[in-house]
Amino acid sequence: MTPLLSVSDLRVGFGRNPKANEVVRGVGFDIADGETLAIVGESGSGKSVTALSINRLVDFGGGRITGGSMKLKRADGTVVELAAATEPQLTGIRGAEIGMIFQEPMTSLNPVLTIGTQIEESFRLHRGLTGRQATAAARDALDRVRIPDAARRLKYTPNQLSGGMLQRVMIAIALACNPRLLIADEPTTALDVTVQAQIMALLAELKRESGMSMIFITHDIGLVAGIADKVMVMQNGQAVEQGELNQILDSPQHPYTQHLLQDVPHFASGRATRVDGQRDKAANTQPALKVDGLVVRFPLKSTFFSRATGAVHAVDGVDFDLMQGETLAIVGESGSGKSTTAKAVLGLVRSTRGSFSVGTRTATAERGAKPVQMVFQNPYASLNPRLTIESILAEPVIATGGRADAQTRARMAGLLERVGLPKDSLERYPHEFSGGQRQRLCIARALMLNPSVVVLDEAVSALDVSVQAKVLELLLDLQREYALAYLFISHDMAVVERIAHRIAVIYAGQIVEIGDARSVLSKPRHSYTKKLIAAVPTIDRRREHFEVDTRQVPSLVRPQGFEPAPAKWERFGGDHMARVEA
Template sequence: MSATKEVTGTARPLISVEKLSIEFGQGPDCKRVVDNLSFTLSRSETLCIAGESGSGKSLSALAIMGLLPKMARVPEGVILFNDKDLLSQSERHLQNLRGKEIGMIFQEPMTSLNPTMRIGDQMLETVRRHRLATGGGAQQHIRNMLDAVKIPRANDRVKQYPHELSGGLRQRVMIAMAMLCKPQVLIADEPTTALDVTIQAQILDLVRELQSEFGTAVLLITHDMGVVAEMADKVVVMNQGVVEETADIRKIFTNPDAAYTRKLLAAVPRLGTAPARPHPVFGEPVLEVRNLRVRYPMRRQGLFAPARELIAVEDISFTLHQGETLGIVGESGCGKSTTGRALMNMVDFEGEIRILDTDIQGLKGAALKKQRQDIQMVFQDPYAALNPRKNIAELVAEPLLIHGRGTPAERHSRVKELLAQVGLPDADTMTRYPHQFSGGQRQRICIARALALNPRIIVADEPVSALDVSVQAQVLDLLEQLQQEYELSYLFISHDMAVVERLCHRVAVMFAGRILEIGSREQVLNNPCHAYTKRLLAAVPIPALDSKLAPAVMSKDTETVDLIKPRGAVLQPIRYDQPEAGHFVAVAV
């Protein structure tokens, strides 16, 4: 399908936002977080709102949905939808509007999905509320939408709970729920942040298909300028609540007026532009993984049905040296995050994991606590990783308190230093709570907490996926600086190939629980040998107007491998060819 679409400039806008302002607090404590925002959105058009964390992008979207926090005020402005001001409508009217006429994909799927309900039941609520179908037709409508967003084994997924899905699969469920009613307007708040590049490409193409078929207007909020270049007709660039620039996509990328826009574009990491660097000499191995396997038991399909299990990781081996960064890339559900959790001893596993020559299998109590000082983890979902009842000072100091490090005054000083290192130096940061920060700011807090104990190894599970590009660059610089200063070792899990190229010394490509290719950054990214690696690299969106993804890349279905097997099943083994020293490529036996 062609990436281009025709937008009628004279058509009446579906949504018109005029001089919208949003404030928090009153009197001298009043803070304006969105100031004088105006834009229009027409049928079949895509408008991207781009900017850094805390710029007011998501709050503007919540205002359209009538979902602003209770403490927020709208002192001025109107939001017209089909010529009716949404700000003056009743809650009952807005409830009928949400989902049916205006759908929204939220930024953090784990906090948007009900953890006590199965996926199918949550989607069924929407189908019933808006009377889309009944009985078996409702279930079929749900399965069709899960298939449309490339969720494998839809019949099994509808019976699962959110915590049983990977981050990428949860985001795809959110997209499917938003599309159930085929709304006139789709608001997408960082919809592809948690998705690997191949599924991201397919989702973007799916959104375009929806626009073409139903005339859907899309309001896309993102910090990924590659996605902006791929999708947008018009762009609004925001900075600290103020609109820096509004223009069509060609002007933004070829001749932007605002200095801030130029700065934003300059900070975008581009695959293939990482500077060449000499091959460092690493220290001794700090992490050795041999024949790692992780399998999860599945519910029986019937009383006499055979026991089944999900094969999450199957027979992988690798070594991480002192001062080295090993990147693990692959599609959602390939086993990347499960591998990281196994290294933290957070899941049951088979095989051998040695951290600083200590076998961690079976460690409990004081022995496990001692070993955790050497390895820390930055999780993918920052909001779920932070206790909402504790302020930031308590959260960042928690590892120090658990391990008895320092006096209260020393811990306070250490927390202040860590927050400054990750770009949160404000004096009131320490007394605030997680919900008072943007998604990107919460991720920086998680990174600060992981650094508190000066660990030897950090397992970073998508640590910069929620960060805007300029802060992303700062955090990557910080990780490199800390690595050089303390000889830290990183296991860096990511779907952003440009970030992997920027930070990693070696790269491992995973698919269906196995490592298909592993080697140095140059070997894997510049000379990929496995067909799957080549496909991953071909799907990376480039932040340039003349580099749109080919339709063949975007429309190609995900390779599906059924990893739910009878308990104790033995998979076909694989062997590895070595096209050059240190470069290994999987070959089926």
Template sequence: MNAPIKGSVVKRPLLSVEKLSIEFGQGSESKRVVDDLSFTLNPSETLCIAGESGSGKSLSALAIMGLLPKMARVPEGVILFHDEDLVGLSERRLQHLRGREIGMIFQEPMTSLNPTMRIGDQMLETVRRHKLATGAGAHKHIRDMLEAVKIPRAGDRVRQYPHELSGGLRQRVMIAMAMLCQPQILIADEPTTALDVTIQAQILDLIRELQAEFKTAVLMITHDMGVVAEMADKVVVMNQGVVEETADIRKIFTSPDAEYTRKLLAAVPRLGTAPTRVPQVFGEPVLEVSNLRVRYPMKSQGLFAPAREVMAVEDISFTLHQGETLGIVGESGCGKSTTGRALMNMVDFEGDVRVMGTNIRGLKGAALKKQRQDIQMVFQDPYAALNPRKNIAELVGEPLLIHRRGTAAERERRVAQLLAQVGLPEADAMTRYPHQFSGGQRQRICIARALALNPRIIVADEPVSALDVSVQAQVLDLLEELQKDYELSYLFISHDMAVVERLCHRVAVMYSGRIMEIGSRDQVLRNPRHPYTKRLLAAVPVPALDRKLTPAPLDETEAPNPIKAKGHVPPAVRYEQPEEGHFVAVSV
């Protein structure tokens, strides 16, 4: 190794991880989940650790913070912050470093924030612990940081509880808490995974602004290669605990060395790359929705206070044909998931919903049970949708049992057939339990269960949003194959525009409970007419280096308040038809 030139200044890394390994268990039962991880992080630099679930990227971040689970241990390696090894450091010293020198944004803000404490009180704990300020100065410091992360009405937000904020605002609160001490390193663990594209773009832009203002180094953990392209200076690609490749961002995207990196990039759905769809003639209408409206009553604020309600879905209409996929896209709170639940008769609604010609509004008991044979649902979180106490044979066969289809032996054969159709032909799959499968496999089990009664329609609510890109691609392939085999009709609810482009024939864009634009996939995604549709498309992160996002300011993207006086009648929406089958809202 050449000696440094005399008189030159050697730039020392802020953080240096050298040959780090992490294991679970002891002795012969130990399992190494991170093996020989090494990287350096310099001041003001952004390093992304990319990889799929189970790659060890989040555990590596927890090791840096000294927050590994009790059953985990570090048998080898060092983590140098400046010249101090964080491995084996006393808890008292680690508590001093956490927050003050190294801050962390966790993946799910709702589980990271205390639901019983107001936002201001939670932030005040950090201010007091690190003795940043006292009295009025502490409260001013909190408000200043909330304003720094562009939270509107910061003075009001400190008195609110986490559940009173949107997902985007909760994530901003987490960033503000992590930046209270202006740490030298900010670790962001999947900070945008659960957020919609416009809010995601704002969060990434905010992290960049804070990094420039406070000269903070950022260690970002993500499986989204679009986020990597948007943020990273350097990239570490991990796979099943092993580093596949470490390189600067340009090399990763232009000439990656590792086969796994190439597969990871190839699996990312890219908006605008799907081939143009040839116009198709679909079968008869299987679902007809007319003037659908869903409103939720709110708790009274006082004896003489006027009654209020949440306008979740307001006067929407559409038709779904046999063999067709209609995508419903929009941000959180736009009403798309509520629409899906209304179609399943899981919430009270006004208007007409006709499934195979039968109006399901008001159906109960045996009549509703009979109609459910034609329409089934695949939920966003497969783990929450599966009873952990039942094995797979019981879960997939449950619809057959409820509807009294066949004998026990016939149901068992049907379950085996369904599991084979969704790519789970393992001999022991039927006797295993949900926790023994990966996220992608659990979603396949949910799809098998939805297919058990041979439905005509499947409502898929964000079925791939929680999955890694390669698993996501496999599930989308499966949905396409099943549609061809059985002429299924899908109502596909999602905020991922690239996934919608790949799978859907038509697209409806929802905003504040209403449809802003609806038409064929190419009409809506390649020739958008409504400003909101254009803003959604502009916010999609792209796994390419030649395009950076230009997110709209927060105050431009906050939806109108959906809470109105009971009985409120909003102005009607008028639609224009710029081309055949393409409708755009022009007044609201």
């Protein structure tokens, strides 16, 4: 039987001499009707370039196909050679025969056009629909991807929708004309675990309904286990291993595949939590950070000069203790209040009320405290590109009244060595380092003031999986050496499992469950925690049957003067507690 898509010896290069600068070298695979192929690899492995080459979008980014064949069986039974197809032929294939979901919806959608206009474009180009027919088709497309109140959302611009909603819009556009092949390029990387589960459920349901084939590009092995029929592993522009799903996951042959399966964090339902004894040492010490009754509210006004009519209850009565040498992970969906909590502790967000103490020093939540430092999510945006590394590391010292003297430079050199970077890094600029190295620099900068608490806000989520694993090991080593307390904010439960001693689950601005990491992950008690953990993909769940859940997170907007009822807690042994549900 002729495969839907047959790729053989594909080669793609960039620059003036593409043959000398090939980033995809000799890749080949077949996809049958209704089959899902997962392409796995880290950034720079060539997986996205391979995907862009199939519908020849790589041509618009300076790339050229330098060799190989890509044969597509069209709906009428004819076979077209995509590598040699003309632009008019490709225009008829893109969208109609091959749909594509891109990784970042905010950069893939036009910010000045409404959602409806952008969805209607596919129907106008490929089906010849106009006016009310195109609008009705666009509304049906939004209904198909489970976006509520579709008729009204057609008039929205992209900035009015959440990340999960925007990704659904991208899926609606990609599936508008019922393509026979869908290419999904990291479609869930930037999404929370529950939103990710919904997108996966949606793709699985639409695939069952239409019988389309899919190329799913990811670095998450757990997602691969849940959706793929076949797997191809890429490294340095080559396919190093490919085969049936169970064969690759159970008996990997190539060392790189074995590394992805063994060394990279995968969620194990609490079985991989830390057992280094750090918490036992810290049990009888003063808390490094104590947060009491933290409340953060943002007033809502109809006009700039009018009185507030209500407020967004971003954080509503959060309490926790963080011990010296301990890691407390705060997990929850986007908008749950986890990052706002961290910023309030640092004084980056003004709190409505509440207080915290760092060691023996008590402060109101408005002022912040110097013993607390932060490592941000994006290492590319966290470092000033115009300053040398020496100036960047000296900044926190100078900002707190110190001087960039010989003692400061000696500390810089010592920290650079400790985070695995050469001493000559001080004279270099941020653009001369990789993403993982930049995050190491951010960690070194955070340690310049000898903090007792380090806040890590999604600090490893922007890194490749193996780089992520190395940075996590560095964080663990630094914690053991300096007895640091980490407030670790993340939506990646596999990473949380590896690094956390305790976990606090935040939902709608409130902590709903808190306790020992192993206990919370293996025996969750609150319904939201159960939902969060059930949504985490694992390599143990093969070809999972995803279910679409259309329930929405409750609004955090409350009328002026509203105060929530006092929390009632139930204890489940040790320090594991869950909020009693109404």
